[in-house]
Amino acid sequence: xxxxxxxxxxxxxxxxxxxxxxxxxxxxxxxxxxxxxxxxxxxxxxxxxxxxxxxxxxxxxxxxxxxxxxxxxxxxxxxxxxxxxxxxxxxxxxxxxxxxxxxxxxxxxxxxxxxxxxxxxxxxxxxxxxxxxxxxxxxxxxxxxxxxxxxxxxxxxxxxxxxxxxxxxxxxxxxxxxxxxxxxxxxxxxxxxxxxxxxxxxxxxxxxxxxxxxxxxxxxxxxxxxxxxxxxxxxxxxxxxxxxxxxxxxx
Amino acid sequence: xxxxxxxxxxxxxxxxxxxxxxxxxxxxxxxxxxxxxxxxxxxxxxxxxxxxxxxxxxxxxxxxxxxxxxxxxxxxxxxxxxxxxxxxxxxxxxxxxxxxxxxxxxxxxxxxxxxxxxxxxxxxxxxxxxxxxxxxxxxxxxxxxxxxxxxxxxxxxxxxxxxxxxxxxxxxxxxxxxxxxxxxxxxxxxxxxxxxxxxxxxxxxxxxxxxxxxxxxxxxxxxxxxxxxxxxxxxxxxxxxxxxxxxxxxxxxxxxxxxxxxxxxxxxxxxxxxxxxxxxxxxxxxxxxxxxx
Ligand SMILES: Nc1ncnc2c1ncn2[C@@H]1O[C@H](COP(=O)(O)OP(=O)(O)O)[C@@H](O)[C@H]1O
Ligand SMILES: [Mg+2]
Numbered sequence: 001x002x003x004x005x006x007x008x009x010x011x012x013x014x015x016x017x018x019x020x021x022x023x024x025x026x027x028x029x030x031x032x033x034x035x036x037x038x039x040x041x042x043x044x045x046x047x048x049x050x051x052x053x054x055x056x057x058x059x060x061x062x063x064x065x066x067x068x069x070x071x072x073x074x075x076x077x078x079x080x081x082x083x084x085x086x087x088x089x090x091x092x093x094x095x096x097x098x099x100x101x102x103x104x105x106x107x108x109x110x111x112x113x114x115x116x117x118x119x120x121x122x123x124x125x126x127x128x129x130x131x132x133x134x135x136x137x138x139x140x141x142x143x144x145x146x147x148x149x150x151x152x153x154x155x156x157x158x159x160x161x162x163x164x165x166x167x168x169x170x171x172x173x174x175x176x177x178x179x180x181x182x183x184x185x186x187x188x189x190x191x192x193x194x195x196x197x198x199x200x201x202x203x204x205x206x207x208x209x210x211x212x213x214x215x216x217x218x219x220x221x222x223x224x225x226x227x228x229x230x231x232x233x234x235x236x237x238x239x240x241x242x243x244x245x246x247x248x249x250x251x
Numbered sequence: 252x253x254x255x256x257x258x259x260x261x262x263x264x265x266x267x268x269x270x271x272x273x274x275x276x277x278x279x280x281x282x283x284x285x286x287x288x289x290x291x292x293x294x295x296x297x298x299x300x301x302x303x304x305x306x307x308x309x310x311x312x313x314x315x316x317x318x319x320x321x322x323x324x325x326x327x328x329x330x331x332x333x334x335x336x337x338x339x340x341x342x343x344x345x346x347x348x349x350x351x352x353x354x355x356x357x358x359x360x361x362x363x364x365x366x367x368x369x370x371x372x373x374x375x376x377x378x379x380x381x382x383x384x385x386x387x388x389x390x391x392x393x394x395x396x397x398x399x400x401x402x403x404x405x406x407x408x409x410x411x412x413x414x415x416x417x418x419x420x421x422x423x424x425x426x427x428x429x430x431x432x433x434x435x436x437x438x439x440x441x442x443x444x445x446x447x448x449x450x451x452x453x454x455x456x457x458x459x460x461x462x463x464x465x466x467x468x469x470x471x472x473x474x475x476x477x478x479x480x481x482x483x484x485x486x487x488x489x490x491x492x493x494x495x496x497x498x499x500x501x502x503x504x505x506x507x508x509x510x511x512x513x514x515x516x517x518x519x520x521x522x523x524x525x526x527x528x529x530x531x532x533x534x535x536x537x538x539x540x541x542x543x544x
């Protein structure tokens with residue numbers, strides 16, 4: 001059964017400032033859905049509304065509905081019965097700048113695997129290997145799992161973060177400009193990975209570049225000042241004139 | 252212009268660094284020059300063997316061992332109370348307390364940190380007086396009271412250091428735990444506190460040093476010039492301690508050689524605190540290595 005996330009009538013305030021107004025979006029397995037828009041338009045906030053990461057900040061108020069339908073069961077992220085820790089584990093998140101724990105590569109996995117999933121020591125190794133293979137990092141790090149994660153290159157760190165999210169067996173992936181801090185080759189590598197992963201997970205990815213969006217996205221929502229101002233499908237995303245106009249209008 | 256400012260700043264920082272080295276070096280050199288000839292087992296134990304003094308309970312009347320033992324006991328007792336309590340309070344304030352409570356408690360901690368140690372000593376002393384007049388007529392100043400007052404003295408440093416270390420962590424680290432589905436407490440204990448351990452250590456070092464050197468608190472709460480030639484025998488007895496003995500020696504010496512013993516004690520106190528610092532550094536580094544590995 002296909003997984004879908006549907007956001008309906010979402011409003012978010014930070015203090016008195018309304019950051020998102022009446023946002024309706026949807027993203028599903030098999031498609032890569034991109035969020036684009038000028039900086040400060042609310043992309044990160046929208047992404048974080050899905051796994052309730054905005055709640056970490058004080059003074060946030062959220063209204064609306066975020067329904068995650070996974071394997072036929074639907075959870076409302078803002079419903080009374082939602083288990084937030086579980087929701088966040090279900091929605092794996094990768095940040096804009098690689099957010100590794102300042103520990104060894106292995107420990108980056110063992111900390112969440114042991115404490116979030118409660119895995120036993122004997123179950124860790126195979127899980128770590130599988131996750132690292134999924135992001136094509138295994139061959140690069142298998143000899144040095146004990147090395148500090150911060151000694152990896154930016155692209156490797158970002159793949160490590162992706163692997164760490166995957167190791168928790170999420171149902172959905174939320175990626176916040178995952179290639180913004182990377183060079184050309186590392187960017188292509190992550191893009192390639194994301195395209196492969198969309199077959200298994202519904203992916204919502206903030207993108208900082210229209211070029212990237214038209215290259216890999218199947219659908220894109222354009223945000224401006226907290227509102228979705230345009231929805232682009234695969235066909236629109238291959239339309240040079242439309243993209244040109246968007247670039248003029250937004251950036 | 253810009254270049255000159257940079258150069259000037261670099262020179263000033265270099266001077267400051269060298270200045271610190273120079274002052275510490277000069278201090279140690281001075282202490283050593285006055286007391287090097289005294290440094291031997293005899294300084295500590297007089298004519299008693301160290302084994303008999305430390306393990307046999309033989310009384311040492313000619314040496315500084317009772318004061319060394321007293322200071323060590325004091326530091327251990329007060330840190331055992333203050334460090335865990337301070338770390339816990341710091342974690343609570345930075346991670347769990349509500350905004351208003353945090354403001355109030357932070358102010359209280361500042362007040363406590365600004366309290367002169369003589370006031371802390373007076374507080375302990377008055378508490379004994381109060382106890383005597385009420386339900387503990389037999390209450391008297393002693394080791395436990397002194398350690399408790401010292402703990403109170405260093406508690407705010409410990410709280411502040413922990414709080415600052417945790418609150419100073421980058422936002423990205425703060426977001427990491429919850430984004431992986433950790434509960435708040437898991438994120439605090441498995442990510443935030445370990446990441447802040449160096450800052451917490453610096454608080455512990457400050458506390459150990461403060462507890463080892465403070466004189467005003469202990470002279471009102473149970474330190475004496477001679478406590479029968481032995482280290483502390485129980486939690487309620489009077490005790491000797493290095494800073495107080497140094498103070499007494501400085502105030503009452505009759506000969507230069509007596510004063511030199513005071514300098515020797517100062518040197519010993521310096522070495523003692525330095526060893527405590529080194530010990531806590533190793534402890535923190537090994538905990539950190541285990542977390543990072
Ligand atoms: N933690 C926060 N506290 C207060 N305001 C915030 C916070 N996070 C984001 N904002 C505000 O919300 C708006 C949207 O931010 P964000 O979602 O990060 O935009 P984008 O990712 O599109 O650059 C900005 O005006 C920003 O200042
Ligand atoms: Mg953003």
